[in-house]
């Protein structure tokens with residue numbers, strides 16, 4: 266009976282603000298089941314809002330997306346390189362833009378396209394500091410040789426991905442310069458690099474000048490991205506449940522596993538069937554929105570203790586504290602003096618990426 270409620274109007278509002286802010290090509294990132302919103306739902310709404318470029322992180326998303334939502338003309342980037350023949354074949358056969366981030370991945374892709382008698386589009390990935398996929402900036406000789414020796418690959422772009430655009434503008438600018446420098450070197454060798462792009466949500470929102478030719482946006486659509494930007498993004502998604510039981514406990518009684526919480530007064534508890542299995546009860550800070558506060562908390566457990574930070578939910582629209590440890594499928598909420606009954610609506614603010622896939626998504 267728990268459901269995760271997603272308001273389509275709020276999503277559309279966010280998409281339109283982002284399009285305006287970017288002012289260039291917006292590539293809709295659909296990874297992690299569309300940031301927990303539902304891959305097909307997110308891509309459909311993006312399409313309704315006029316977006317025609319998309320990106321995924323996994324090859325398994327490609328065929329269903331082409332079948333369910335995207336037209337043949339919509340561009341679809343896979344944001345990692347692959348050295349697996351089977352994956353390269355799927356990219357070739359579904360008109361994708363592959364990522365080439367190594368010599369091996371270029372060879373595998375070119376061979377797959379050659380076998381199919383096709384050319385395949387690809388973008389070069391430069392690793393400017395995240396140290397996952399991509400060529401290092403100094404590997405321009407290798408990159409040049411790939412441009413020249415893979416006749417079945419049509420290179421249409423080049424990109425990088427920032428490591429710290431949430432919090433570190435200076436480092437992001439360094440990465441941007443490293444990237445643009447590599448692009449410049451390739452151009453000087455007479456290579457047509459195509460579309461040059463870098464920014465994800467935090468870069469677009471926090472570091473001006475990273476827009477370049479296109480931006481790859483995911484988390485900003487959900488309104489849950491670390492930023493001081495004044496952009497009025499709405500947080501998407503609320504986990505909705507109900508109060509199942511009301512329980513009266515005496516002062517001194519403890520609540521939940523390990524008895525972490527002991528009532529300081531006679532207390533009325535609302536028992537709510539939401540727990541870790543739904544994605545609830547990890548540190549609030551583990552949400553995408555809270556990486557900064559997570560760091561702060563790690564530094565200062567004492568301060569945290571003094572501030573008595575705790576999980577909260579809303580019951581009938583009013584904030585109430587979760588007491589005791591959250592269980593796998595249940596938690597207890599202090600509703601003393603709040604006149605709460607079984608059946609009352611419980612709403613929990615939780616990022617869609619943290620909500621278990623087992624929780625039904627409802628679109629309003």
Ligand SMILES: *Cc1c(COP(=O)(O)O)cnc(C)c1O
Pocket residue numbers: 294296322344426464465466467481482483484485
């Ligand atoms: C996830 C991802 C993005 C989008 O990042 P957001 O911060 O969610 O906008 C862009 N590029 C790459 C390579 C990614 O992995």
